Amino acid sequence: MSESVSVRCPVCRREHLYAAPSYPCECGAPVCLPLDRHGVPTAVTHQVWDEAWVAVACAVCGRKAEWPQPELGCGCGTVLRIAVAGETCPSAQPDGDAPAPPRRSFQPITIRTARDAVTVAALYLRWLGYQDIRRADQRPPSGIGLSARGLLAQVDPTVRPASPRDVECLWLTAMTESARCVYFSLAGYTTEARTSADTLGVPLFVLDLTGTPQPANSLADELEGP
Structure with missing residues (x-):
């Protein structure tokens, strides 16, 4: 609670x-x-x-x-x-023999700011199983870059739909790091950007204002964790 x-x-x-x-x-x-x-x-x-x-x-x-x-x-x-005390959730500890509950559906966070959009993307990737989410070493041409072991993500919180160049730059950067990549956009994608993503194998997500990442291509539907 x-x-x-x-x-x-x-x-x-x-x-x-x-x-x-x-x-x-x-x-x-x-x-x-x-x-x-x-x-x-x-x-x-x-x-x-x-x-x-x-x-x-x-x-x-x-x-x-x-x-x-x-x-x-x-x-x-x-x-x-706000200050945080300690490093453990204050919820009561369960019995040692109790089985771990199954993973439930992703719980969204309302997006009001650009920081909220980045937070939602990071939480969604963590929900998929990527636990070491951090700021990417290389700054993308637009938006914010996130990285985890074997994954590079770009979060675009602007009101401009992502372009083919945005998708291609993410893909090229991921290729140089031998990593998978995924794109999150608040304003969606141009038709050309979707075509480029399908050709290059880049999963696309649209961040709606309720904070739920919505798959924008079949690759996003099939995205799995590490």
Whole structure:
């Protein structure tokens, strides 16, 4: 169960009640981030990828993965980063002989910002089984690059449909790294981009605003984890 903490903005001193979101572990159990009730929130002046994630272990299966760092937007315009206590989900530990639950369906997160789009793509890839999601070493021509062992992904949160060049650049970069690749776009793809993706073998997903990646070609339907 998600817990709630009282948060005071250090800028305007306004009080907020923040409820921690839960995320789907690969085993199907919800992972609730352990909030620090005595921690002091910090104002985020600029987003840094490495600081936007926190490692927390699932209380059911014990898998440790990185999840989005809890943040809250204050009415004064300040983005507050909420402190996390410990590295284990606060849910009760199950009996040692209890079988692990089956993996359930992906749980979406509403997309309101470009960061939300990247978060959804990272969570979806983790749901597929890629646990070491991180920022890609090479920055793509557009959007944000994500990588995992044997996989390179591009997330385009703009309002412009992805072009054939976008798809081809991702494919070429993945080829140089001997990795598979997958493309996530918020605005979809041009007809030419879909044709290029089918020819090159690139799975395409469209990110709808509910936060559910929708397959945009048959390769995406067939995409499996490592």
